[in-house]
Amino acid sequence: MTYAVWGWGGADEEPTAATLADLAPFVADTTGIPVQEPFRPRPLQELPPGRRDLPPSLHALASDDPVDRARHGIGRSYRDLIRAIRGELGSVPDLVLRPRTEQDVVDVLDWAGTSGVPVVPFGGGTSVVGGVEPVGLEGAVSLDLQRLAGLVEVDPTSRAVRLRAGTLGPAAEQALRPHGLTLRFYPQSFERSSIGGWVATRAAGHFSTGPTHIDDLVESVRAVTPTGLWESRRLPASGAGPSPDRVLLGSEGTLGVITEAWLRAQPRPAARWSATLGAPDFLTGAEAVRLLLQSGLAPATCRLVDPGESALTGTLATGEAALVLGFESLSAPVEVDAAAALTLCQDAGLRVVETGSRGSSGDAWRSTFVRAPYLREQLVLLGVLVETFETSVTWDRLPGLVTQVTAAVTDALLRVCGGGRVTCRLTHVYTDGAAPYFTVFAPSRRGSEVAQWDEVKVAAGEAILATGGSITHHHAVGRDHRAGYDRQRPEPFARALAAMKRELDPSGVLNPGVLIGP
Numbered sequence: 001m002t003y004a005v006w007g008w009g010g011a012d013e014e015p016t017a018a019t020l021a022d023l024a025p026f027v028a029d030t031t032g033i034p035v036q037e038p039f040r041p042r043p044l045q046e047l048p049p050g051r052r053d054l055p056p057s058l059h060a061l062a063s064d065d066p067v068d069r070a071r072h073g074i075g076r077s078y079r080d081l082i083r084a085i086r087g088e089l090g091s092v093p094d095l096v097l098r099p100r101t102e103q104d105v106v107d108v109l110d111w112a113g114t115s116g117v118p119v120v121p122f123g124g125g126t127s128v129v130g131g132v133e134p135v136g137l138e139g140a141v142s143l144d145l146q147r148l149a150g151l152v153e154v155d156p157t158s159r160a161v162r163l164r165a166g167t168l169g170p171a172a173e174q175a176l177r178p179h180g181l182t183l184r185f186y187p188q189s190f191e192r193s194s195i196g197g198w199v200a201t202r203a204a205g206h207f208s209t210g211p212t213h214i215d216d217l218v219e220s221v222r223a224v225t226p227t228g229l230w231e232s233r234r235l236p237a238s239g240a241g242p243s244p245d246r247v248l249l250g251s252e253g254t255l256g257v258i259t260e261a262w263l264r265a266q267p268r269p270a271a272r273w274s275a276t277l278g279a280p281d282f283l284t285g286a287e288a289v290r291l292l293l294q295s296g297l298a299p300a301t302c303r304l305v306d307p308g309e310s311a312l313t314g315t316l317a318t319g320e321a322a323l324v325l326g327f328e329s330l331s332a333p334v335e336v337d338a339a340a341a342l343t344l345c346q347d348a349g350l351r352v353v354e355t356g357s358r359g360s361s362g363d364a365w366r367s368t369f370v371r372a373p374y375l376r377e378q379l380v381l382l383g384v385l386v387e388t389f390e391t392s393v394t395w396d397r398l399p400g401l402v403t404q405v406t407a408a409v410t411d412a413l414l415r416v417c418g419g420g421r422v423t424c425r426l427t428h429v430y431t432d433g434a435a436p437y438f439t440v441f442a443p444s445r446r447g448s449e450v451a452q453w454d455e456v457k458v459a460a461g462e463a464i465l466a467t468g469g470s471i472t473h474h475h476a477v478g479r480d481h482r483a484g485y486d487r488q489r490p491e492p493f494a495r496a497l498a499a500m501k502r503e504l505d506p507s508g509v510l511n512p513g514v515l516i517g518p
Contacts, residue, residue, distance in 0.1 A: 165196025
């Protein structure tokens with residue numbers, strides 16, 4: 001199996017035998033999970049031929065290359081990675097279509113609606129919830145938006161920018177740099193995810209507070225639906241009924257194909273400050289974070305990492321939970337807020353490990369965060385089941401959720417895998433709650449990895465919903481969270497959403513099965 005299909009990075013970043021050999025002892029020592037002989041990725045199984053009934057006007061947009069089709073048949077979840085390295089992809093699109101203009105998108109949807117061909121919009125392919133897999137969609141095509149990319153316009157007065165949907169994160173920042181602007185939006189998938197994907201999945205960046213959700217940045221969205229063009233007016237705010245932007249945010253390619261968005265930008269920060277603190281346990285740290293947010297302080301970075309993950313990432317090896325704090329400002333000094341935050345945290349029982357130093361434990365955590373997708377590939381090749389899931393919950397229910405979800409998943413791992421461990425961190429924090437993000441490590445059984453994770457995931461989802469959490473905080477719904485999403489949303493809302501789907505996509509060709517029943 002070529003690394004171009006299952007790998008996160010480029011060909012030069014494929015794990016080598018020497019890399020895996022060096023990693024194995026560290027994994028066994030820090031996780032307690034026994035490693036196995038490295039799995040050798042298998043060649044891609046022969047794919048059935050793609051469809052041949054594409055109209056001549058669309059031929060120039062199409063690719064039926066097997067590797068291209070395979071790459072567009074998977075996202076980046078554990079399930080995807082296992083299927084890919086085994087060469088057993090299951091459903092893949094018949095064709096990959098790459099529109100160059102918005103009119104190309106219109107033409108593709110006209111053909112698809114008339115022919116009844118399922119269309120799965122594809123940005124950077126970083127979905128971890130089954131959002132881009134054409135499961136059960138016979139004859140589906142993948143609509144790759146990456147040619148529809150680039151900075152179109154800058155409004156320096158309003159400090160907003162118009163970007164095409166296929167623009168990847170690094171390209172967007174590079175285009176904005178000469179204008180002295182940044183989106184300040186850095187999800188973990190930043191290097192591979194796109195503007196349209198961020199909007200379609202209601203993505204969140206790595207900043208813990210402030211405008212960290214793409215919702216906070218959107219000024220206007222433009223999309224092509226099978227029944228017409230959808231473009232909202234550029235406004236800073238509006239009380240004119242339900243927001244058309246908010247309907248497209250999180251629509252996951254089911255209502256229309258996002259082609260452009262106006263996003264709020266800002267100058268690059270002029271002042272920064274960082275610190276790492278130790279908490280005697282995770283819940284003590286969480287209480288300090290609650291007090292911090294409710295005091296009116298809003299640290300840009302406020303990541304609380306439990307003792308297990310803290311040791312694993314090299315943040316703190318003291319058996320404490322680690323709180324990684326960071327303040328930044330466009331112009332004003334940050335020292336006053338930083339000092340107030342340190343005092344508050346110390347009064348809550350935390351100790352200051354370091355402030356503002358380079359080569360620090362905070363830098364160790366940030367480095368691990370950026371390299372996590374690459375590390376996961378290596379762990380999977382060593383026979384470690386490693387996957388994440390996240391949620392959000394109000395502060396009053398946070399202790400119960402973390403305790404009960406951890407216990408439920410630990411029990412499931414013991415039953416399904418013979419053991420394993422669960423770590424937790426808070427990734428995003430609000431005055432009324434937080435987003436716990438869990439990571440699972442367990443020994444896998446070769447050949448049964450997907451079935452193992454599916455059973456553990458059911459236990460995780462049940463525990464989250466039972467303790468008042470959201471089935472997802474920022475990873476979208478896709479196909480993996482669909483059952484939980486159906487239980488979370490009000491039934492009248494579900495009927496209204498289905499009615500909107502019928503109006504906008506009468507042939508039901510846009511990403512069938514995601515959010516709304518096929």
